[in-house]
Amino acid sequence: MKSWFAGLALGLAVIAGITTEGVFAQQAPGKRDFEAEVEAALRSAKTAAGFEFLGTLVRICLVPQSGGENTTDNVPGYVAKPASAPSRDFWYAEPAKVFDNFYFVGGRVHSAWALTTKAGIILFDTIYPYNSEELIIGGMKKVGLDPRDIKYLLVSHAHGDHIGGAEMIQARYQPRVVMSGADWDLVEKYPNRYKTMAPKRDIVATDGMKITLGDTTVTTWLTPGHTPGTLSYTFTVLDRGRPVNVAYSGGTAFNFVNNTPDPGIRNFQTYIDSQRHFARQAAATGATVLLSNHSEFDSAVNKNQMLAGRGNGPHPYEQGGNLVQRYFQVMQGCARAAQLRLEQKLAETAK
Numbered sequence: 522m523k524s525w526f527a528g529l530a531l532g533l534a535v536i537a538g539i540t541t542e543g544v545f546a547q548q549a550p551g552k553r554d555f556e557a558e559v560e561a562a563l564r565s566a567k568t569a570a571g572f573e574f575l576g577t578l579v580r581i582c583l584v585p586q587s588g589g590e591n592t593t594d595n596v597p598g599y600v601a602k603p604a605s606a607p608s609r610d611f612w613y614a615e616p617a618k619v620f621d622n623f624y625f626v627g628g629r630v631h632s633a634w635a636l637t638t639k640a641g642i643i644l645f646d647t648i649y650p651y652n653s654e655e656l657i658i659g660g661m662k663k664v665g666l667d668p669r670d671i672k673y674l675l676v677s678h679a680h681g682d683h684i685g686g687a688e689m690i691q692a693r694y695q696p697r698v699v700m701s702g703a704d705w706d707l708v709e710k711y712p713n714r715y716k717t718m719a720p721k722r723d724i725v726a727t728d729g730m731k732i733t734l735g736d737t738t739v740t741t742w743l744t745p746g747h748t749p750g751t752l753s754y755t756f757t758v759l760d761r762g763r764p765v766n767v768a769y770s771g772g773t774a775f776n777f778v779n780n781t782p783d784p785g786i787r788n789f790q791t792y793i794d795s796q797r798h799f800a801r802q803a804a805a806t807g808a809t810v811l812l813s814n815h816s817e818f819d820s821a822v823n824k825n826q827m828l829a830g831r832g833n834g835p836h837p838y839e840q841g842g843n844l845v846q847r848y849f850q851v852m853q854g855c856a857r858a859a860q861l862r863l864e865q866k867l868a869e870t871a872k
């Protein structure tokens with residue numbers, strides 16, 4: 522409880538801009554000023570977040586993280602008792618045409634996206650089992666897309682809020698399903714956890730793999746951390762005929778053992794390395810749009826509303842390459858702060 526309050530107080534100080542002077546200390550071993558190092562990491566995340574990525578900052582720098590990874594195999598409540606699923610008011614959002622060839626078919630909290638090509642549709646993520654039918658299938662029909670044209674289904678990671686509709690979509694429309702090997706393994710290891718959600722193992726994504734459909738290519742990047750096999754993507758969309766490069770970040774929160782130095786420090790390093798890796802790919806492809814599978818991280822639902830009044834103004838999703846890079850700095854700064862706390866814990870127990 523104590524660390525919860527300490528974390529919240531520190532987080533609120535960050536939001537309020539009340540940070541004390543701190544640097545990434547270069548001090549003699551054993552004399553590290555952990556508080557100063559943590560504050561420096563948090564300040565770097567806060568500065569990078571600005572007003573654009575407050576949702577991400579709040580979620581991973583401020584809100585207490587869950588203690589670790591889930592190793593139980595229980596049928597989720599919303600599958601065992603569908604009536605217990607959150608009500609439609611909580612999750613419904615209107616679908617939207619976001620770019621010439623790219624559509625939002627998600628909800629208020631979780632996103633799914635349809636990329637249209639000359640040879641069919643590439644669908645990204647599938648939300649929950651209880652709302653994929655209305656949001657994805659219903660949403661596609663509402664914006665004039667035919668779900669039977671889904672040729673590829675890319676699942677960023679095997680959590681119920683993204684893989685929820687995958688079994689249904691694979692069975693009904695027979696797209697090729699792409700996921701990382703580590704997350705295919707999760708699906709097979711926990712049959713109850715993925716009840717009604719589990720697609721049959723199909724394409725195993727690798728780092729830098731190209732998925733090409735018609736005139737369009739999506740590149741998959743392994744960004745382990747959030748899950749052992751979280752995938753992120755780079756691809757190009759068209760805005761009134763102009764190519765725009767997108768970086769799609771597949772996993773954000775610290776859903777791994779994060780409260781003990783071993784293996785927490787290592788897990789945070791995996792996460793940080795993944796963010797660096799994907800930030801480099803985003804820069805190399807000239808990404809000016811940062812997308813997520815959670816609206817709280819990329820403000821997709823708000824931006825969809827802004828699109829309606831765009832006129833001849835800039836595209837609300839297009840923020841520029843520097844802002845895309847700042848997103849990854851938020852993730853790295855928050856992860857580094859949490860990793861430092863574990864390093865501090867380790868140093869204290871070693872005394």
Ligand SMILES: [Zn+2]
Pocket residue numbers: 678680747772776
């Ligand atoms: Zn997740």
